[in-house]
Amino acid sequence: MVAASSAALPSSVIVLGAGMVGTCTALHLQQRGCQVLLIDRRQPGRETSYGNAGLIQRESVEPYPFPRQWRKLWQVLWQSGADVHYHLKALPSLIGPLWGYYRHSGPTLYPQVVQAYSRLIAHCLTEHQALMRGIVTHDLVAPTGYLDGFRTSAAWAAAVQDAQRLADAFGIRHEVLDSVGMAEAEPALRVRLAGGLLWQEPWAVNDPGALVGRYADAFVQRGGTQVQADARQLQPQGAGWQVQTPQGTFEAPAVVLALGPWAAGWTQTLGYRMPLFVKRGYHQHYAAGGRLNRPLLDAESGYVLAPMQRGMRLTTGAEFARVDAPPTPVQVAKAEALAREWLDLRDPLDDPPWLGARPCTADMLPVMGPAPRHPGLWFNFGHAHQGFTLGPVAGRLLAELITGETPCLDPTPYRASRF
Ligand SMILES: Cc1cc2nc3c(=O)[nH]c(=O)nc-3n(C[C@H](O)[C@H](O)[C@H](O)COP(=O)(O)OP(=O)(O)OC[C@H]3O[C@@H](n4cnc5c(N)ncnc54)[C@H](O)[C@@H]3O)c2cc1C
Incomplete structure (x- = not known):
């Protein structure tokens, strides 16, 4: 087990980025007696942690x-489905990370990845629950579970087998629903599906950005400082770090980089070559004609329909593109056509659709731990498809490492020096 250095533990820390990951890191550092400054160019939880499916x-x-x-x-290459889209222009810069992603998805490495990933996921509910204590969230969060819906019997049968494998290996609880069961679970569905799977444990959040906002409010109420400022430069200063923004210069012995999809540019500037990339995703809300009781994945098409405070939110699959490339919401149009077969969706409410970016690594594991060559600099990013889920456990693990506590789980698989 990697032990954090116990020398010169910082009493004050700057956390850069107030998405789910940064905000939870700030809360956990604060709980351990640190004075924390949380910096974001927007209000907390207004970027990727705002627009996701809330699961x-x-x-x-x-x-x-x-x-x-x-x-x-073949389907991915020709972009014939709704789940994957890519920008040809982005491919040259993606070749390295995607090759790593391909390798880590193979029979030799993938089981190790799953071991390390599942250990994090195992803590997601208990760690969210711990942060929610004392913060009223009943209006935002419900333990509804999460549905996979299937159009064809063959895909449903294969998924049922796979769900049993997950139940045996990891104790993941699920219920198999046939066509009638799906119609009973979701009376608003306008078609009979071949079948479904109800994952019984997941929680659904009906305004993901608001949950981050509640966590950030709690952080401020407990004495934390939150500043809205656009970080332009990060550099060592004496024994610590300095962050320059148009709103002022901030210094602390330690700084945490929790910039989600924007972390790659910062780590590159600091001289780190990590295989980071993004999978962009869109959402569109619809004034609901039909409303689901819980989020539903169209498992053969790769989009999610989630009931939100604003209406039904459709979230798309992966778009491989540069983080700052212009939006190309072709997946929204494809997914919307498919979703309308299932549900009475009225007018779209977002113009244009929201665009976000999942911060990904080639080995599918987040980067959480010390920067290998910069004392006092800490990384917490790369939580990909589950950063909203993993924010609290990621925040806890990093805060434990920074303050020299025994970490709640072995941080070795997530260390930055693995690249
Ligand atoms: C369509 C879609 C659906 C998803 N669904 C789910 C889901 O159901 N469940 C789940 O667990 N995950 C889901 N995810 C993934 C999840 O949303 C992300 O993994 C997570 O939000 C990442 O959190 P973060 O805090 O790392 O990044 P962000 O939330 O993006 O936070 C990074 C912050 O850094 C700030 N920042 C950037 N640059 C600067 C700067 N120069 N100065 C100051 N601040 C700066 C940004 O303003 C931002 O607030 C989904 C993602 C997408 C795109």
Whole structure:
């Protein structure tokens, strides 16, 4: 087990980035007696942590592997499905990370990845619950579970087998629903599906950004400082770090980089070559004609329909593109056409659709721990498809490492020096 250095523990820490990951890191550092300054150019939880499907995914013990079946690869290559889209222009810069992603999805490395990932996911509900204590969240969070819906019997049968494998290996609880069971679970569905799977443990959040906002409010009420400022430069200063923003310069013995999809540019500037990339995703809300009781994945098409405070939110699959490339919401149009077969969706409410970016690593594991060559600099990013789920456990692990506590789990698989 990697032990954090106990020398010169910082009493004050700057956390850069107030998404789910940064905000939870700030809360956990504060709980351990640190004075924390949380900096974001926007209000907390207004970027990726705002626009996701709002699922706290206890079932998601296996991160999404790179497809290895020829049929699926062909479909991805020709972008014929709704789940994957890519920008040709982005491909040259993606070759390295995607090759790593492909390798780690193979039979030798993937089981190790799953081991390390499932250990994090195992804590997601208890760690969210611990942060929610004392913060009223009943209006935001419900233990509804999460549904996978299937159009074809063959896909449903295969998924049922796979769910049993997850139940045996990881104790993931699920219920198999046939066509009638799906109609009973979700009376608003306008078609009879072949079948479904109800993952019983996940929680659904009906305004993900608001949950981050509640965590950030609690942090401020307990004495933390939150500043809205656009960080322009980060550099060592004496024995600590300095962050320059147009709103002022901030210094502390330690700084945490929790910039989600924007972390890659910062780590590159600091001289780290990590295989980071993003999978962008869109959402669109619809004034609801039909409303689901819980989030539903169209498992053969790769989009999610989630009931939110604003209406039904449709979230798309992966778009491989530069984080700052112009939006190309073709997946929204494809997914919307499919979703309208299932549910009475009225007018779209977002113009244009929201765009966000999942911060990904080639080995599907987040980067959590000390920066290898910069004392006092800490990384907490790369939580990919489950950063909203993993924020609290990621925040706890990093705070434990920074303050020299025994970590709640072995941090070795997530260390930055693995690259
Ligand atoms: C369509 C979609 C659906 C998803 N669904 C789910 C789901 O159901 N469940 C789940 O667990 N995960 C889901 N995810 C993934 C999840 O949303 C992300 O993993 C998570 O939000 C990442 O959190 P973060 O705090 O690392 O990043 P962010 O939330 O992006 O936070 C990074 C912060 O850094 C700030 N920042 C950037 N640059 C600067 C700067 N220069 N100065 C100051 N601040 C700066 C940004 O303003 C931002 O607030 C989904 C993602 C997408 C795109």
